[in-house]
Amino acid sequence: MHTEPGDAGHDLRHHGDAEVRDDGSALVDLAVNVRADTPPAWLREHIAASLAGLAAYPDGRAARAAVAARHGLPVERVLLTAGAAEAFVLLARALKVCRPVVVHPQFTEPEAALRDAGHSVDRVLLREADGFRLDPAAVPEEADLVVIGNPTNPTSVLHPAADIVRLARPGRTLVVDEAFMDAVPGEREALAGRTDVPGLVVLRSLTKTWGLAGLRIGYVLADPETVGELERAQPLWPVSTPALAAAEVCVGTRALAEAAHAAHRVAADRAHLLAGLDRFASRGVRAVGPAEGPFVLLRLPHAAAVRARLRSLGYAVRRGDTFPGLDDGWLRLAVRDRETTDRFLTALADALGPH
Structure with missing residues (x-):
């Protein structure tokens, strides 16, 4: 684990949707970390019903109160945003910081937003040899803004909450991106709802579990x-009426129960994927583990060529070299159902070539 100044050597604005944007209809999508077969019918119907109110300006009070209740917080600690990505832009523009640090490999949008706002960004690079696990002591003491994902995209590592809390100190804003935390059974290691950690800002997304990437809805939990x-x-009015309707219902009792069930199903499907990938260990394929998110990070020989071959076989996977701390030997796979996984593993065997 080491610290380095940020540079422009990675395409920080490359995201998984780029892998399927042009001819995605012909590809099985393993590149985007949105849960398959979403949004569910009941959620689509609820959003559709909200369209009758489009003549009025959006009123976020009910959705904000629902999010606050879901986490046991006063409404003054909640801010609704147009997806978690908007929150990174707001943090970069609104907070007066001098030494921002982003812990990588992780979602690249926080660093991109900081750069766009004129900040110089330092990186703490977690090492493969350490399982991409956090050592809080590696973060410079003078950092006044620290950003980390948990579970982290793309490594699928779930950091202990106690380790992340060790990063907090007076005068520092600690941003924890929990966009995938609801995909972890029991939301182990979550910090959402905590009010005892100084400078803590938790970001949540409702787009991943509920298939709402096109609607854009997320929220911030922080001190007032x-x-x-x-x-x-x-x-003004940054979150649309349909997005507010989705937010309110997605933090309700029914939705939380469904999300909890989905998290256990994802865990079982991920275990099936990892067991299948183990068959290729003798060919140099290695998954980062233990994986805890709805995606898996792989190191494999000739990853760029394998990715191209997989594409020709009908499968889109996420390249890894756009993440600081990784190179072109990495690919990220979204967890899908067992049938899709089995077909993918057959394609992977072909893409790897003769043993």
């Missing part, structure tokens, strides 16, 4: 002063 600063940086 930070929420106020971010809110002042938002444009």
